[in-house]
Amino acid sequence: MTDYCCPSMDLGAMLDQYQKLSGKKLWDAKHENLSNEIDRIKKENDSLQLELRHLKGEDIQSLNLKNLMAVENAIEHGLDKLRDHQMEFLMTKRRNAKMMEEEHRQLNFQLFGYRVQPIQPNLQEKIMSLVID
Template sequence: MGRGKIEIKRIENSTNRQVTFSKRRNGIIKKAREISVLCDAQVSVVIFSSSGKMSEYCSPSTSLSKMLEKYQQNSGRRLWDAKHENLSAEIDRVKKENDNMQIELRHLKGEDLNSLNPKELIPIEEALQNGLTNVRDKQMDYLKMLKKNESLLEEENKRLSYILHHQQMAMNGNVRDMELGYHQKDRDYPSQMPMAFRVQPIQPNLQEDKQ
């Protein structure tokens, strides 16, 4: 019994669709591998599923980027515009500058100097001397700032000590005034006693003398 002819249209059942995709994808990649080996052809296949998952095959003798360049040259179609090419060139330029800066940094650290000639060592020496001068200037500025802050702190300390000293003198003066006031009150206390509490002189009993 022969196989029935399948109508070429979207499979509605998601499970059946996924199973069919896996089978057909593996079949296409298998055919691409076979034609690459049997016919010494350069083959590249890129497949994206409905979920965005990528599957690919490329002949061992080439790469996908080379295949795309060949396609662009032979078809006359540009797969990317000049903007992307300029971006790639800019990336290469930045990488090169970064590599040069890394080399210069190693030289400034005293590394990899054996490959340099005397003329190439002169600007490195000048850069180090300039850097040392700048470091010393920064150190002097920092020391001046410390001395200035120290002087300001000393003046503030003197001012606070002066205020504290006068406050203590004022407090001591108030204490003495309070003590003098208490003593003065003690002296004035008998004169301020009521008449009823004053000691009266003893009078003789005249009636007893008459008897």
């Protein structure tokens, strides 16, 4: 293998030269497919990282008008979804607060019934029957 090496040659070129001169196959189809898949995933990763930087507002000088508009639309869509989620959260909080206020009012009314005439238990039953009806 050292016969095929020189200081100016990179590893890929050295292996190619060895394969040509020796006739031995170093890469089979399976390894070639794996290498192609790794290259494809690396390119996809780079593309997604660039898109993420654009969405963060970084590195947007390289974008053309069409791409800038696409980024703007994506950001506006995200803001709309965030506002919808925020409104839904606030409405849920308001409903819960109203339910708790109503429960508090009912409990106070029941408690008031016990304070009116603690000596006369029948009066408590009459007040409760009026509240239920």
